[in-house]
Amino acid sequence: MPNLDSKIVLVTGGARGMGACHARNFVDAGARVVIADVLDDEGRSTASELGENALFVHLDVSSEQSWTDAIEAARSHFGSVTSLVNNAGIELAAPLHETPVEQWDKVIDVNLKGVFLGIKAVIPDMLSAKSGSIVNIGSGAGLIGYENMSAYTSTKAGINGLTKTAAIEYGKHGIRVNALHPGIVQTPMLKDTMDSNADLKQILNDSVKFQAIGRMGETNEISEVISFLLSDRASFVTGVSLPVDGGLILGRATPLA
Ligand SMILES: NC(=O)c1ccc[n+]([C@@H]2O[C@H](COP(=O)([O-])OP(=O)(O)OC[C@H]3O[C@@H](n4cnc5c(N)ncnc54)[C@H](O)[C@@H]3O)[C@@H](O)[C@H]2O)c1
Numbered sequence: 183m184p185n186l187d188s189k190i191v192l193v194t195g196g197a198r199g200m201g202a203c204h205a206r207n208f209v210d211a212g213a214r215v216v217i218a219d220v221l222d223d224e225g226r227s228t229a230s231e232l233g234e235n236a237l238f239v240h241l242d243v244s245s246e247q248s249w250t251d252a253i254e255a256a257r258s259h260f261g262s263v264t265s266l267v268n269n270a271g272i273e274l275a276a277p278l279h280e281t282p283v284e285q286w287d288k289v290i291d292v293n294l295k296g297v298f299l300g301i302k303a304v305i306p307d308m309l310s311a312k313s314g315s316i317v318n319i320g321s322g323a324g325l326i327g328y329e330n331m332s333a334y335t336s337t338k339a340g341i342n343g344l345t346k347t348a349a350i351e352y353g354k355h356g357i358r359v360n361a362l363h364p365g366i367v368q369t370p371m372l373k374d375t376m377d378s379n380a381d382l383k384q385i386l387n388d389s390v391k392f393q394a395i396g397r398m399g400e401t402n403e404i405s406e407v408i409s410f411l412l413s414d415r416a417s418f419v420t421g422v423s424l425p426v427d428g429g430l431i432l433g434r435a436t437p438l439a
Pocket of ligand 1: 195368
């Protein structure tokens with residue numbers, strides 16, 4: 183396991199799903215972790231399970247003021263944030279021409295503007311420290327296309343451009359910025375998506391069936407790679423767009439009979 187001993191990691195969307203698993207993994211690796219989410223009850227309960235090295239703060243990633251408040255709360259409890267995982271996200275399943283503009287805007291605000299605001303919020307302390315590591319969570323769906331997911335795939339594709347540009351701007355200051363694209367992983371978000379749209383459920387099940395590694399991912403399989411990217415073992419890795427997806431985007435494999 184990579185060593186995150188001296189790290190203070192803020193993980194957005196850390197109350198449940200993959201984010202909660204990431205938080206657990208970071209604490210196990212020695213980090214102090216700030217779980218930041220809009221889900222106050224679940225966030226507090228996840229943090230309290232992890233003990234004194236975890237703190238919950240309320241954060242709406244789409245609000246710049248909320249970021250200012252969360253970073254200040256983290257700083258006064260643990261110190262300056264050294265590492266950020268922009269994991270919070272929402273999904274929207276609808277045909278493009280039936281996607282209401284307000285819902286499109288909401289997905290962009292959380293999934294893409296939220297990542298921009300997160301980077302903007304942590305960079306001043308990282309510049310002072312001349313070090314830092316940021317991991318932005320995209321999606322395999324943003325590296326290809328997915329029927330009925332135009333808003334979601336657009337935000338996840340946008341994360342690539344943001345990540346590469348931030349990596350170029352801040353590499354000279356000792357700050358690394360990478361993007362990690364999970365494949366299909368069983369979480370509350372995936373369940374909601376599958377329950378809300380039968381066509382998309384079929385598409386996702388087919389994706390898994392014809393993947394090189396023909397099963398869904400486990401949350402821990404994503405957390406392990408993020409821990410590596412945050413750690414000093416990844417000191418020469420920046421600007422990558424890394425799928426951790428069981429081969430989702432490779433093309434179809436024939437399943438074993
Ligand atoms: N589950 C998958 O198959 C899958 C695949 C690829 C990528 N992803 C991405 O992984 C990340 C985690 O997804 P998950 O499956 O664990 O979903 P999830 O719904 O279980 O967790 C997402 C978390 O983000 C939080 N969140 C939502 N809006 C927020 C806001 N405005 N401010 C702060 N927090 C907010 C939610 O409250 C929740 O705790 C997301 O970015 C998602 O797009 C998921």
